[in-house]
């Protein structure tokens with residue numbers, strides 16, 4: 001299990017480093033989205049017959065869709081090991097709350113037919129990079145992105161406020177995902193889906209009577225995630241900060257989230273892929289990257 005996971009992480013980190021080496025990829029993505037649409041206007045005198053390039057033929061050679069595994073959810077219990085996160089009370093640190101909530105969510109999601117990928121399932125996890133020490137934020141993003149999940153939830157906890165705080169990225173939405181998304185802004189293409197996911201979770205939590213705050217925050221590694229992604233920050237149930245450790249409270253929150261994800265799994269849509277070296281129409285068997293066809 002760990003060996004498989006570590007090999008996945010190593011492969012992903014390689015991809016991450018390649019992406020970091022191409023800092024202008026985001027600019028290329030914007031240029032690609034503008035495309036050749038401005039060519040056809042008002043030039044009748046200069047018009048010469050051309051092999052027709054219609055909208056439909058452009059679409060027919062478009063890159064293959066981005067794969068989403070509708071029944072896969074990534075849970076990232078934030079912090080862990082030497083990073084305790086927030087000191088919530090004399091007896092509670094954030095890293096323990098996030099892991100406990102992740103275990104509850106995993107049990108409920110598994111019971112509903114999901115496969116759950118957790119970035120850590122114990123206090124301290126080693127980085128897959130030899131000698132790198134503990135699992136890094138980039139390691140976590142690598143695990144998450146490899147899963148092609150319907151949702152990626154970064155679990156945090158805070159002693160401030162009550163209920164649940166939902167945050168999505170502060171990045172502006174990009175028109176689609178480039179073949180090699182820029183590592184630090186990869187989430188941009190997924191912002192519309194992350195917003196819809198936020199709405200689904202917000203509705204479910206509110207229906208369950210759980211106080212809710214929503215906002216935007218670029219909490220690492222969220223901006224590097226290529227999936228609908230949110231920070232889910234658990235706050236106390238009431239004025240007693242240790243109420244966030246109560247089993248019934250965590251179960252109530254987990255049940256609301258799991259129910260929302262069940263609905264979400266049928267709605268999630270991948271963004272467009274903006275460019276591809278090997279158009280699917282000409283090379284139907286050539287798919288070698290993460291692209292693929294989903295049901």
Ligand SMILES: [Zn+2]
Pocket residue numbers: 078079085086094156157
């Ligand atoms: Zn935190």
